[in-house]
Amino acid sequence: xxxxxxxxDAKILDLxxxxxxxxxxxxxERVGLSSSPCWRRIKRLEDAxxxxxxxxxxxxxxxxxxxxxxxxxxxxxPTKENLDTFEQAVGKWAEVVQCATVTGAADYEMRIVTRxxxxxxxxxxDKLLSLGLVSNIESRIVIRGVKxxxxxxxxxxxxxxxxxx
Numbered sequence: 001x002x003x004x005x006x007x008x009d010a011k012i013l014d015l016x017x018x019x020x021x022x023x024x025x026x027x028x029e030r031v032g033l034s035s036s037p038c039w040r041r042i043k044r045l046e047d048a049x050x051x052x053x054x055x056x057x058x059x060x061x062x063x064x065x066x067x068x069x070x071x072x073x074x075x076x077x078p079t080k081e082n083l084d085t086f087e088q089a090v091g092k093w094a095e096v097v098q099c100a101t102v103t104g105a106a107d108y109e110m111r112i113v114t115r116x117x118x119x120x121x122x123x124x125x126d127k128l129l130s131l132g133l134v135s136n137i138e139s140r141i142v143i144r145g146v147k148x149x150x151x152x153x154x155x156x157x158x159x160x161x162x163x164x165x
Contacts, residue, residue, distance in 0.1 A: 010154050012041055017151045020054035060113060067116050068142040072106040076135035086133055095123050
């Protein structure tokens with residue numbers, strides 16, 4: 001994106017990231033634009049990849065998916081081929097809701113959501129360990145979530161200086 005993010009763009013992004021169900025008319029009214037220019041801005045932000053997708057956040061507890069675990073994973077041999085194989089497998093596992101390569105003694109940090117301890121054990125045995133690539137796993141069961149946000153801290157983006165390219 002060759003243009004810069006301005007204050008109106010930042011307001012639009014903030015509104016959308018907190019409620020993707022808002023209509024263009026509602027967003028336009030809140031940022032002081034008419035619908036057409038607002039839609040064009042949203043479209044420009046989508047085309048530039050700033051807005052990747054719009055989702056609905058579900059209540060995991062009400063769906064019976066209240067068991068959450070953070071796992072630190074170390075591969076036995078972190079070659080490019082093994083890293084690629086691991087990442088392709090992780091991409092297919094619904095239980096893994098987040099996965100990142102990390103620095104330090106481990107190779108990956110994963111956030112796993114499932115029904116209960118038994119389902120987590122099945123995940124470990126049938127998926128993660130069956131790859132034959134893992135040398136160590138450290139699991140931390142979440143007792144209680146303190147903060148869970150998908151919002152990007154837009155206040156850290158200088159609306160008049162930071163190009164989005």
